[in-house]
Amino acid sequence: MEEALRELKAVRGVLAVALLSEDGFVVEELKEEGAPEADLLSARAATVLGTAKALGQALGQEGVEEVMVEYPEGTLLLVPLSGHHLLLFLDGMRSLGRARLGLKKALPKIEEAL
Numbered sequence: 146m147e148e149a150l151r152e153l154k155a156v157r158g159v160l161a162v163a164l165l166s167e168d169g170f171v172v173e174e175l176k177e178e179g180a181p182e183a184d185l186l187s188a189r190a191a192t193v194l195g196t197a198k199a200l201g202q203a204l205g206q207e208g209v210e211e212v213m214v215e216y217p218e219g220t221l222l223l224v225p226l227s228g229h230h231l232l233l234f235l236d237g238m239r240s241l242g243r244a245r246l247g248l249k250k251a252l253p254k255i256e257e258a259l
Contacts, residue, residue: 160176226256
């Protein structure tokens with residue numbers, strides 16, 4: 146698990162990566178100095194994913210694959226996993242493609258470790 150998170154954190158533009166429990170507690174976190182603390186975001190991230198799931202249900206969608214929120218200071222990605230969530234904070238939209246490619250490679254390892 147830690148190796149997969151380190152690989153994600155090593156992607157250029159990823160400032161923070163955290164594995165969160167489904168109820169919003171930080172399980173593991175890797176971040177650069179100055180990046181937001183995952184424990185400040187974790188409970189709210191769980192709420193955002195819950196809201197995204199409810200919106201999806203209203204639209205007749207099966208589930209949520211990813212939630213992205215863009216801010217002037219960076220981009221937040223939330224990925225639901227079985228019983229957990231993955232949170233990535235990026236330096237901006239310019240890093241989104243690299244982060245998604247890193248996720249594609251790391252998610253099988255993370256899901257296997259769960």
